[in-house]
Amino acid sequence: MPDFSRRLALVLTVAAVPVLAGPPIAHAEDTGPAELVLTAPARYEPVEDVLYAAGDNGYLHRRETTDGSTASYQWRGYDGTERTVENFTGTLPDQQGYYGAGTDILPVPIGASGVVQLRDPATGESTSLTVPEGQSTVGSFGTTVLTISFNDVWQADKLHILRVQDGVTVDTPVDPPEGERFDRYPVVAGDGQLAVVRFIHGRTLGILDLATGALTPVSSRVAVDQSWNIQAAVSPTHIAWYQAGMTQARVVRRDDPAGAQTSVAVPTSDEGTSVVGLAGDWLLTSERLKPATVQNPPLRQGSPLKATPLGGGSPVTLLAAAQGDLAQIPGGGAIAVGGAGAGDWAVRRIEVAADGGLTLRTLSAVPAVPATVRGIALAGGQLVTKEEDSAPRPAYQTRKVTLTGTPSAGERSQVTTAPLGDSYGQPLGGGDGSVVHVRYDEATQRDVLVRATAAGARTEVVPFDRAAPSTSGRGLRDAAGRYAVYGGGDERVVVDFEAPGGGTVVQRLSTPAAALWGSELWTTDGTGGRIEARDLATGTVTSYSVGASCVIRDIQAVGRWVYWDCLGQDIVGGDESTPFGVYDLKTGANITLPERGELGDGFVVNHDTTAAQLRLTDFHTGTAAAPRPLTDLPAVSNWKNHDVDKFGGGVAWLDASGTAHVVPTGVPTEPLTATATSVDTGYARSAGATWNPVWRLSKPAAGAQLVIKDKKKIVRTLDATALGAALTARWDGTLADGTPVAAGTYTWQLTAGPEDGTGAALALTGTVTVTDGS
Secondary structure (H helix, E strand, C coil): CCHHHHHHHCCCCCCCEEEEEEEECCCCCCCCCCCEEEECCCCCCCCCCCEEEECCCEEEECCCCCCCCCCCCEEEECCEEECCCCCCCCCCCCEEEEECCCCCCCEECCCCCCEEEECCCCCCCCCEEEECCCEEEEEECEEEEEEEECCCCCEEEEEEEEEEEEEEEEEEEECCCCCEEEEEEEEECCCCCCEEECCCCEHHHHEECCCCCCCEEEEECCCCCCCEEEEEEECCCEEEECCCCCCCCEEEEECCCCCCEEEEECCCCCCEEEEEEECCCEEEEEEEEEECCCCCCCCCCCCEEEEEECCCCCEEEEEEEECEEEEEECCCEEEEEECCCCHHHEEEEEEEECCCEEEEEEEEEEEHHHHEEEEEEEEEEEEEEEECCCCCCCCCEEEEEECCCCCECEECCEEEECCCCCCCCCCEEEECCCCCEEECCCCCCCCEEECCCCCCEEEECCCCCCCCCCCCCEEEEEEEEEEEEEEECCHHHHEEECCCCEEEEEEECCCCCEECCCEEEEEECCCCEEEEECCCCCEEEEECCCCCCCCCCCCEEEEEEEEEEECCCCCCCCCCCCCEEECCCCCEEEEEECCCCEECCEEEEEEEECCCCCECCCCCCCCCCCCCCECCCCCCCCCCCEECCCCCEEEEECCCCCCCCEEEECCCCCCCCEEEEEEEEEEEEECCCCCCEEECCCEEEEEEEEEEEEEEEEEEECCEEEEEEECCCCCCECCCCEECCCEEEEEEEEEECCCCCCCCCCEEEEEEEEHHHH
């Protein structure tokens, strides 16, 4: 299967992912909090298991490998035994040759000698047959081999039926009907007794008796005089054929091929080519879908497998999705591969029931393979994974994770589609259920910042109006709620995705030191040891000194903690001893750290790429403890395989198999606070309009309620909705029974407890004035 098919493979599965609780650390001497383990979801596109031939004792197939290696041909008996067929070179019907159809005997060429070994894979017995010089093999049916010879101008001249009698190859030549020539690849179907052959013109087909060599011409009644797009199927009682693009197949009785023809409807679409088969008195139809590409991903897991009565009637669906190959069983029935989806894929035998209907019997399950996961983010308890092929298109999947008590995870749901590849699209969580990433616009050669909210809103902003190389994609630095920081070198911009009139750049900086917390932008004025907080809503600037003489080059902010570093991520080959540390806004103290890292609430996480280890340093007491290992984690190129949840704690990482791990840090979090609010003080009541306050918090909350009062009288109590570390509510200006409240000013009170149980409950209050709009 092409590599892009593996990558692109999302019906979107939004089921709960298996959750395993266990020790979080690979080091036996460590004991830590329980770990959440989320195995990679199944790839959307099922594993391909191509059918090549079927006999009465088993079938030949080749199953896609999970490591990209070339799959071997396997003969699987209906009793479950399986054997590798060495040196087999057969091809699919309608390709260059039609080998091994209709019996349990397979042709295995012996090098370039012209000798074909007719091998029974079930018993290992074989017969050698020699193909005469000047003939090319075009089909094989049991102990009969069909070849074709050419005239002096390399036109197909004759068919030859080859058999071994008394150890000698016997050649029975077959001439085409007068006025016809055989197609270069003439065989379209057959079994051990007959073969259906094509001529260079599609208006006529030939039914070849393999025992006698008699060739019966049959009018095909196709739409266009083209032979190459005609396919056929043979059962013990019927012969069917179909030309691509037609809406009907033609069916004749096998014992009277030149007799009356029956037309049977064939479902068609623009997504592929219909395929026909036979089982009892039913025409089977599936579809060979067009090959997947980056622009045309596999939007379906397969085409429905349907059966239509030959005597007339509506089709019935046997399988919701199936591959576009059907193998006829010579004794009756057929084999198909399909199911409800990748997790239900199997090789299935289609059999005729006693009442004449059709039944399915599973011969072999085709296990799904894990999807490719290339990016992770953790923010406000929302775990985001960038999944290349768990859906028809690359997508961001999110789920709520809870680390208090026994770790658990909610159902996965898709936030939005994602760019293909590793460099672009690495996600950041905004802490409010939103996901921010960068995509590349080929038309304008610009990087584009994209924010998708949990509600499905998508906002795009171009941070720099100049061309960017298509290999960058790593400029997204931070995100918090409605804001994001982007840039490279000494340039940074701050984007407000909820600015009036649409998302826009609201700050431009000439320093790499830029971080977000709530509505505050943390940066530096360029003075040695100076950091400052700029309120993006009011413009107020508050300055601090971290007691170092160097210019800050990197900054991170989480609540009361500000991480500063004079080396910074953009300095290459700098002095590793350059000062860095954490400034405590509450005490004014500067905390010395043993190693650099990503800031969380009272801790930093360091990814030692040399040692391939993720380590955590706890400093919440004001003094840094010795780093402790979280897990062994090799470095990866261009994509993010770990993240720290700055909105409440927790660390997440992806292992090499795509399994996500989330572990609580054991570091106590700071009390629950509001970091930014979007609460209108006025509400004009009208049909369909509501008052929609939003409170962004330092960590997730639980049990949140919004009480609206008229003086001391409660007029409405609402449950606030949690989205990550944010709360929202919706009020339409009515009482619980739907009666509108009087116009006027009302007091609101929001109360919420910390989801992690650490610290006091949150209590906020304010007013909203209700007026009657038009």
